[in-house]
Amino acid sequence: NGTEYEEWxxxxxxxxxxxxxxxxxxxxxxxxxxxxxxxxRTPEEYLREMLDSVRRQSYQNWELCLSxxxxxxxxxxxxxxxxxxxxxxxxxKNNKKxxxxxxxxxxALDMATGDxxxxxxxxxxxxxxxLYEVVKAINxxxxxxxxxxxxxxxxxxxxxxxQPHMKP
Numbered sequence: 232n233g234t235e236y237e238e239w240x241x242x243x244x245x246x247x248x249x250x251x252x253x254x255x256x257x258x259x260x261x262x263x264x265x266x267x268x269x270x271x272r273t274p275e276e277y278l279r280e281m282l283d284s285v286r287r288q289s290y291q292n293w294e295l296c297l298s299x300x301x302x303x304x305x306x307x308x309x310x311x312x313x314x315x316x317x318x319x320x321x322x323x324k325n326n327k328k329x330x331x332x333x334x335x336x337x338x339a340l341d342m343a344t345g346d347x348x349x350x351x352x353x354x355x356x357x358x359x360x361x362l363y364e365v366v367k368a369i370n371x372x373x374x375x376x377x378x379x380x381x382x383x384x385x386x387x388x389x390x391x392x393x394q395p396h397m398k399p
Contacts, residue, residue: 236383236395245289245360253289253363258370264293264362265345269335270353272301275310277354280389282314282321285351290362295321298339300330347378356385 245253266285270278285295295318299305311323322342330338340348347369351357365378383395 236392240392244358250289250359253360254291256363258366260366260370260374261292262346262366262369263344264290264347264349264365265343266293266295266349266351267336267339267343268295268297268351268353268355269330269332269339270297270299270301270307270311271330271332271335272305273307273353275307278307278310281351281353281355284356284359286314286318287359288357288362289360290366292366293320293362294343294345296339296342297321297323298330298335298342299323299325300332300335300338301326302329303327 268281273281282295285293297311299307299311301307305325308325311325315321315323324338324342326335326338336350347365349362349365361380365380368378369375379398381395381397383392385392
């Protein structure tokens with residue numbers, strides 16, 4: 232039930248000390264992870280939360296490839312400029328015309344230069360240790376071709392996690 236899951240989350244959430252230790256960790260393989268995100272008129276709150284969740288990663292060798300398929304009158308242009316100034320790992324392609332999800336995803340994918348690709352939706356969030364755990368798995372297994380992770384949902388105000396999908 233939801234209460235049990237909330238307790239499980241609290242027990243497994245990495246501490247600030249653990250996240251700091253993860254930032255300092257040098258793996259034998261330190262692959263670049265390209266995170267590909269198609270954007271389309273994303274509400275500011277969700278866009279900032281998604282961007283901040285990527286920037287808070289304890290594993291630092293990543294790039295965020297954003298394709299804004301909102302068209303010329305995009306309401307998110309200034310926010311994207313703000314974040315590209317904050318972090319050089321954030322790349323943005325502003326498309327002059329509106330794009331459907333598949334075309335928009337492909338534009339973002341074309342920007343990727345990493346060793347591995349991760350796909351996110353424009354309103355998704357990553358836990359601060361998400362990429363660290365992926366790179367840890369890459370180092371523990373002999374160069375896996377595909378990786379996947381558990382997932383859940385969160386309320387709009389971020390106060391409650393629910394509907395966990397724990398994968399084997």
